[in-house]
Amino acid sequence: MDQGGDLPGGPVLLNSHMPLLAIKNLSFQVGAVKILDDLSLSVEAAQVHAVLGTNGTGKSTLAYLIAGCKGYRPTAGAIFFDGQAIQALPLHERAQLGITMAWQEPVRFEGISVADYLTLNNRDLDPAPFLELAGLDPARYLSRMVDRSLSGGERKRIELASIVALRPRLAIFDEPDSGIDMLSLSDIANVIKVCRENGSAVLLITHREEIALIADQASQICHGRMVCSGQPSEVAAYYKSRQCAACDMGGGGDGCS
Amino acid sequence: MDALDQMMAAFAAAGGDRAVLADADTAHLMVDGHRILSSRGIEGIEVVARETPSGLSATVRVRQGVRITRPVHLCFGMLHKKGSQHVRMAVQVEKDASVSFIAHCIFPGAEEVIHTMDADVVVGEGAEMHYVESHFHGLAGGVEAIPKAVINVAENGRYLGEFNLVSGRVGRLAIDYLVQVQKNGVVELLARVFGHGSDSIDVREKVVLAGENARGLIKTRVAVEDEASAEITGITEGNAAGARGHVDCMEIVKDHGVASAIPLVRVTNPLAKVTHEAAIGSVDKKQLETLMLHGLSPEEAVEVIVRGMLR
Numbered sequence: 001m002d003q004g005g006d007l008p009g010g011p012v013l014l015n016s017h018m019p020l021l022a023i024k025n026l027s028f029q030v031g032a033v034k035i036l037d038d039l040s041l042s043v044e045a046a047q048v049h050a051v052l053g054t055n056g057t058g059k060s061t062l063a064y065l066i067a068g069c070k071g072y073r074p075t076a077g078a079i080f081f082d083g084q085a086i087q088a089l090p091l092h093e094r095a096q097l098g099i100t101m102a103w104q105e106p107v108r109f110e111g112i113s114v115a116d117y118l119t120l121n122n123r124d125l126d127p128a129p130f131l132e133l134a135g136l137d138p139a140r141y142l143s144r145m146v147d148r149s150l151s152g153g154e155r156k157r158i159e160l161a162s163i164v165a166l167r168p169r170l171a172i173f174d175e176p177d178s179g180i181d182m183l184s185l186s187d188i189a190n191v192i193k194v195c196r197e198n199g200s201a202v203l204l205i206t207h208r209e210e211i212a213l214i215a216d217q218a219s220q221i222c223h224g225r226m227v228c229s230g231q232p233s234e235v236a237a238y239y240k241s242r243q244c245a246a247c248d249m250g251g252g253g254d255g256c257s
Numbered sequence: 258m259d260a261l262d263q264m265m266a267a268f269a270a271a272g273g274d275r276a277v278l279a280d281a282d283t284a285h286l287m288v289d290g291h292r293i294l295s296s297r298g299i300e301g302i303e304v305v306a307r308e309t310p311s312g313l314s315a316t317v318r319v320r321q322g323v324r325i326t327r328p329v330h331l332c333f334g335m336l337h338k339k340g341s342q343h344v345r346m347a348v349q350v351e352k353d354a355s356v357s358f359i360a361h362c363i364f365p366g367a368e369e370v371i372h373t374m375d376a377d378v379v380v381g382e383g384a385e386m387h388y389v390e391s392h393f394h395g396l397a398g399g400v401e402a403i404p405k406a407v408i409n410v411a412e413n414g415r416y417l418g419e420f421n422l423v424s425g426r427v428g429r430l431a432i433d434y435l436v437q438v439q440k441n442g443v444v445e446l447l448a449r450v451f452g453h454g455s456d457s458i459d460v461r462e463k464v465v466l467a468g469e470n471a472r473g474l475i476k477t478r479v480a481v482e483d484e485a486s487a488e489i490t491g492i493t494e495g496n497a498a499g500a501r502g503h504v505d506c507m508e509i510v511k512d513h514g515v516a517s518a519i520p521l522v523r524v525t526n527p528l529a530k531v532t533h534e535a536a537i538g539s540v541d542k543k544q545l546e547t548l549m550l551h552g553l554s555p556e557e558a559v560e561v562i563v564r565g566m567l568r
Contacts, residue, residue: 069546092549092558100550107543110478110507111568112561120561121552166551 018083020045020201021066021170026077028061028224035061037224038077043170043217048192048202050215050232052239058224059205060104063174066203067101068094081170098169104178106159108147114158115142118165125165133194134161135187152179160191164198171195172203177211189214209236261287261294263336267365271393271424277330285330288313290342301325302356312343312373321351321381329356333372334363338399341371348378348386352411355385362392367428368399376406380414380442392422398454400428407435410442412468420448423567427456427485434461440468440497449478449567452485452514463492466500466529473502480563481514492521495529504533509540509563 019042028036036058043049053059064072066079068091079087086094109117118127128138134157144150146158156179163171176188192214195202204215212218218235220228228238264287269275277283278295284302287295291312298304301323306315313333319325335342350356364370380386394400402422410416416438422430427450436444444464452458458481464473475491493502508516520533540562548558 067546067550070542091546092553092555095550095552100552103543103547107541107547109544109562109565111565117551120548162551 018080019043020047020082021203022080023062023066024078024080026062026065026079027075028058028065028072029075035224036065039221039224039226040077041219041226041229043201043203045169045201046196046199047217048196048204048215050204050206050212050218050235051221052206052209052212052218052235053221054207057221059207059221060174061224062221063101063172063203063205066094066170066172067091067099099172100163100166100168100170101172102159102163102174102176104175105152106155108150108155110145110147112146113142114144114146117146117158118162120162121166127161127165130161130165131158133164133187133190134158135184136161153181153184156180157184157187160188164191164194167198168200170201170203172205174205175207176204177206177208185210209239212236212239260289260292260336264289264294264332264334264363267334267336267363267393268332268361270365271361271363272391273330273332273359273361277327278332280327283327283330284325285332286315287330287332288334288342288344290335290337290340299325301354302329304329309343309345311341312345314345316347317349319350319354319356319384322353323351324354325356328359331358331360332363333360333374334365335367335370335372336365337370338366338368339370342373344372344374344376346374346376346378348376350378350380350384350386350414352381353383354381357387358389360388360390362390362402364400365393365395366397367395368397370399371401372403374404374406376404376408378406378408378416380408380410380416382411383413384411385415387417389419390421392420394422394425394428396425398426398428398456400426401431402428403431403433405433408437408444410436410438410444412440412442414439415443417445418447420446420450421567423449423451426454427452427458429457429459431459432461435463435465436473437465437467438471438473441470442468443472445474445476447476447478450480450487451563451567452479452481452487454483454485456481456485458485458487458489460487461490461492463494464502465494465496466502466531467496468500469497470499470501471497472500475502475504475506477506477508477518478566479507479516480509480511480567481516482511484513486515488517488519490519490521491533492523493531493533495522495524495526495531497526498528500526500529500531502529502531504531504535506533506535506537507566508535508537509566510538511540511559511563
């Protein structure tokens with residue numbers, strides 16, 4: 001696929017199908033340390049794409065670069081969203097295009113109720129069904145504050161519910177299973193499923209292969225490089241085999257195919 | 258419109274419920290400047306107020322064992338643009354009694370107003386008092402408010418105090434509270450203030466945990482913007498075995514605002530423990546980004562965080 005156009009920013013001329021999210025040759029470096037190295041990835045609309053990798057491989061950095069978090073701008077490469085180069089846009093403008101993200105460790109707020117939090121962008125929304133979807137009883141939680149009184153798991157579920165309520169075009173879930181017990185993986189799967197049914201694309205970042213199996217497509221990152229892409233079962237098997245532990249794939253990509 | 262009507266209108270505009278002042282089962286006291294406009298006591302609670310050359314002197318006494326179910330409403334204000342009002346209050350909540358106060362201090366058109374209060378509060382053995390004081394100083398920044406209180410909480414007593422000044426300008430605020438807590442007593446002080454323009458905020462609260470297993474919390478939430486400044490001093494002493502205290506101060510600084518926090522903890526008994534935390538700075542980056550990822554503009558996100566903190 002060839003997106004054409006100059007980098008960064010500027011209009012992009014398409015000469016073929018453009019996925020909703022297209023990451024082209026993305027690199028990110030802090031000092032002398034390469035966090036991401038020439039990484040490419042695409043996600044279609046309403047597609048769930050899992051990004052597998054062990055700790056410290058650059059998965060969260062990839063999420064922050066796509067979302068546009070402060071301090072995260074590519075050293076090289078480009079990020080296209082719906083055909084538009086977005087790497088120069090601030091976070092809130094990307095959010096207004098329909099990109100959102102659930103942090104691995106969601107932040108707490110004083111004085112904001114769960115009901116307020118789920119309806120930040122739409123006061124007419126009924127938040128109850130979204131809490132139920134995330135495995136929380138609305139009667140018990142809607143009036144509670146999104147503060148330190150919540151456990152890590154409760155806060156995480158509220159974040160998942162809030163992302164579904166937003167109905168984004170692209171939802172990035174950074175380790176959605178962290179802090180939630182094993183028996184609740186079905187809740188995460190339900191959240192992802194509803195996002196997909198709502199037409200949201202999902203970038204599902206995880207270090208657990210069983211989570212990646214929820215996805216339609218999967219990729220594995222190792223030491224900042226994409227080493228494997230394909231069907232989730234294949235990528236999960238490759239990831240589980242730890243074949244790329246030395247991370248010397250000769251430029252990365254398609255190590256599992 | 259007479260003074261009472263005007264004060265009632267200001268009371269309602271500041272969030273007060275006018276109906277409660279007409280309710281025969283609700284005690285209240287309403288003052289404009291040096292004039293008592295309206296007052297009522299109910300069975301079990303005695304409200305005695307008299308006008309003084311400088312303002313007002315009032316005593317409130319809740320009799321032993323009486324539990325007042327409806328909050329007592331106090332309204333101290335001034336309709337004039339200029340003037341001074343000194344309030345002297347003595348509150349006694351006798352043994353095993355309980356009462357809640359909702360106090361409004363309203364100066365809607367103030368340009369040069371000085372409001373001072375000296376309160377002497379005694380919460381008796383096993384008694385409970387909840388006091389919420391909300392101020393509205395108008396938009397001119399012309400109020401100087403200096404509330405002082407000495408509060409004694411007897412064995413097994415509880416005192417929960419809240420101070421709110423989050424709408425309009427502050428002017429100059431200087432709070433000075435001292436609370437002494439005896440065995441198994443509990444005190445919680447919460448202050449929320451939002452300063453704008455050239456407002457000056459000075460909050461000094463001291464809790465002395467004098468009795469065994471006494472508990473104390475000083476919690477302060479302040480935001481300053483424009484050129485406003487705030488200095489928050491939270492002092493807790495743990496002087497008896499099992500005493501537990503905590504000082505928690507959070508301040509958000511915008512524009513050219515300046516904020517400081519001085520938590521002072523002192524322990525004289527090895528079995529007592531007092532902790533403190535203070536966070537001062539601009540709006541938390543991760544909070545801000547989270548709200549923007551939920552579709553808010555940067556300005557909306559800051560507003561939600563500041564208002565949430567002051568809620």
